[in-house]
Amino acid sequence: MNVAFTDGLSNMHMRRAFYIGRFQPFHLGHYSLIKDIAQDVNEVVIGIGSAQKSHEPKNPFTAGERVMMIKHALEDAGIKHYAIPLEDLQRNAVWVSHIISMTPPFDVVYSNNPLVVRLFQESGIPVEQPPMYQREGYSGSEIRKRMLKDEDWKSLVPRAVIDVIDEIDGVNRLKSVSQSDKDYND
Numbered sequence: 001m002n003v004a005f006t007d008g009l010s011n012m013h014m015r016r017a018f019y020i021g022r023f024q025p026f027h028l029g030h031y032s033l034i035k036d037i038a039q040d041v042n043e044v045v046i047g048i049g050s051a052q053k054s055h056e057p058k059n060p061f062t063a064g065e066r067v068m069m070i071k072h073a074l075e076d077a078g079i080k081h082y083a084i085p086l087e088d089l090q091r092n093a094v095w096v097s098h099i100i101s102m103t104p105p106f107d108v109v110y111s112n113n114p115l116v117v118r119l120f121q122e123s124g125i126p127v128e129q130p131p132m133y134q135r136e137g138y139s140g141s142e143i144r145k146r147m148l149k150d151e152d153w154k155s156l157v158p159r160a161v162i163d164v165i166d167e168i169d170g171v172n173r174l175k176s177v178s179q180s181d182k183d184y185n186d
């Protein structure tokens with residue numbers, strides 16, 4: 001006897017969106033945008049870009065640390081997601097295939113990065129270009145600058161991200177790698 005497979009997924013198309021950033025660190029601009037995206041789809045596939053990079057002034061945190069930031073921030077909000085670290089490739093022309101080979105299937109891409117938008121559009125995948133939230137403060141560069149100057153950065157990130165950065169002593173790491181970078185380049 002054939003038993004029908006009725007796990008609730010078989011007849012239903014789950015709509016998924018793909019959203020990529022470096023998340024150095026994950027901030028309230030990313031968080032607000034992901035909350036909006038989650039209104040339009042069942043699940044959000046989050047690409048953690050430049051996954052191979054860490055311990056640099058522009059990229060202080062490892063892929064695993066960025067996974068922690070996103071998981072804890074989004075589980076507090078109950079958003080269904082997969083955060084997948086994705087290394088950069090030397091070849092833009094095959095980058096979309098690389099992304100597709102590493103992620104759960106998705107139907108639409110959300111991005112404001114012109115190269116990301118172009119590469120996905122050229123592959124025939126629909127792209128949404130959402131507006132930015134409070135870009136003056138909600139930006140990775142601004143947050144890293146404030147960390148280096150001991151200015152307020154905690155108001156720009158979800159609570160869970162503060163806990164992760166404290167746990168890994170992230171501000172001192174950023175200061176130390178920025179100093180070494182300066183010494184190296186002087």
Ligand SMILES: Nc1ncnc2c1ncn2[C@@H]1O[C@H](COP(=O)(O)OP(=O)(O)OP(=O)(O)O)[C@@H](O)[C@H]1O
Binds near residue numbers: 028
């Ligand atoms: N304030 C924001 N509101 C909405 N989207 C944002 C905001 N800041 C960044 N994004 C989007 O998030 C994606 C990933 O951005 P990324 O992780 O590089 O953040 P960033 O703040 O731009 O970082 P950095 O300043 O370090 O380059 C991009 O598509 C970017 O347009």
Ligand SMILES: NC(=O)c1ccc[n+]([C@@H]2O[C@H](COP(=O)(O)O)[C@@H](O)[C@H]2O)c1
Binds near residue numbers: 087115
């Ligand atoms: N060829 C490639 O490896 C390639 C192409 C386009 C974007 N990316 C990555 O996608 C991410 C885009 O995020 P940002 O919008 O934060 O720049 C970055 O990590 C970037 O390096 C990589």
